[in-house]
Amino acid sequence: MLHDVKLALQFLTRLPIRTGDPAGMAAIARAAWAFPLAGLVVATAAGLTFLLADRIGLPPVLAAILALAASMVLTGALHEDGLADVFDALGGHAGRARALEIMRDSRIGTYGTLALLVTLALRAGALATLATPGCVALALLGAACLSRAAMAVTMALQHPARPDGLGAAAGRVTPARATLAIALASLCLVAAAGPAPALSTLAAAAGMLAIAMHWTHRRLGGFTGDTLGATQQLVETTCLLAAVAGQHMG
Template sequence: MRSFIRHYLLALQFFSRVPVTGRLADWVGFSPAMLRASAAHFPGVGWLVGGAVALLTWGLWVLLPPSPYSPLVAAALGTVLSVVMTGAFHEDGLADVADGLGGSLNRERALDIMKDSRVGAFGAIAVMLALLCKVALLALLGSLGAGVMVGAVFAGHVVSRTWPLLTIRLLPHVGDTAQSKSKPLADQISLPALLVAAMWCFGALALTAAAPAAIEMAAIPFSASDWCRALLGGVLAAAVAWLWMYRWFSRRLQGFTGDCLGATQQVCEIAFYLGMACALGGAA
């Protein structure tokens, strides 16, 4: 349990802006091996980020006036909170990947572009469209009820942080390994670490599936089985998105970089919300 907590707190340090400093940071410690082990808790970071966004969403739902625009406001402010909590870590990865793979068909040139800290047209457009898609889809889910939106945003943050770990497992790390902050994470993720990540993910899905508020406060009538199918639709859509990203990186880069992991998280999160929305549309 001591190692579990230390690895989780290290994951918070690496994957978010949640302060783990001072004596607590000294107790956690650091080593490349610990950082590698902390990758198993990437979905656990989603519990904290997604939980905070879900709480904000619920609070705004209570405070805002009843209006068709209230879900849009809650979705936008919840997205702002998620960006603040992660320091736009994953959005930055999406921008770098879009600049690199959109800016050159040559593998080495694409990797060089991805290492450039400046954001180009491809990166700016990709981040803008990703944020627009997230806010629009969450607002759509929010129009079906507060519980639907809260459950979707919590589960989405956890599920989308699980799929990138399969990329680490199946592809080699490429790029400037001497300067890459993600290299200790990418040597190889073990099967026990994947099992821990899966437990984080399944736990979040089970908690969301069992939440009665998602069904009771829905604007359209649907059953518990409809809600579970919606979550399954989100997971399957995220899986398809991961597979597409995996094949893209395999073909274009013959591997992955840390930016690829962030980009995968963003695309899988959007796909999760889309899958849930489509499944609930079928139920309606």
């Protein structure tokens, strides 16, 4: 289990972790249950950054931007890159083959730029609205864990969209490991927000995951490394917005 946690951290962050697993990328599917734990590490770094910014007197919006910057440094903006690639590929009317080709292009286009701007603005705005370091840390914890569990669920329910690339190399996740990922993320969410808010956030995240999976299945026929990153970003943004809505209603 510890080896799987190391694999998840190696795959989803820039932390200098070496596992030397002989299975290579194929081991990622085995370690998918630990994806939420990698999210926990990223959320901790972002939450501490927000706390530090708040302590030195920065306003919530600047603290929120710095918290997101910390998370991107820790992950190497891996998921943001996937989001931009997916929106560039699927934002227009390109067919499946052309869309997969666009996703391999390292350049960023209009759709990808707009997707990054909108999601970053929504995430920063949500954190700034939550304002207090405690509320921000709890929201980040739930969103980071649940959005990475969504990646495991996608890998369990969809086939790789092409015979090569990260999706094909990693393979499909077993239902048991995907269920464990959701259970871990749900426990973190309940611990962070409480049962009632956690239930509404889970519902919102499930809705966004369903939309993302339907969209990528219809246009691509399955998942790629980029669609996993895009799914993480969309679900995380949804969770943070749900946290703001829950605070307002509460």
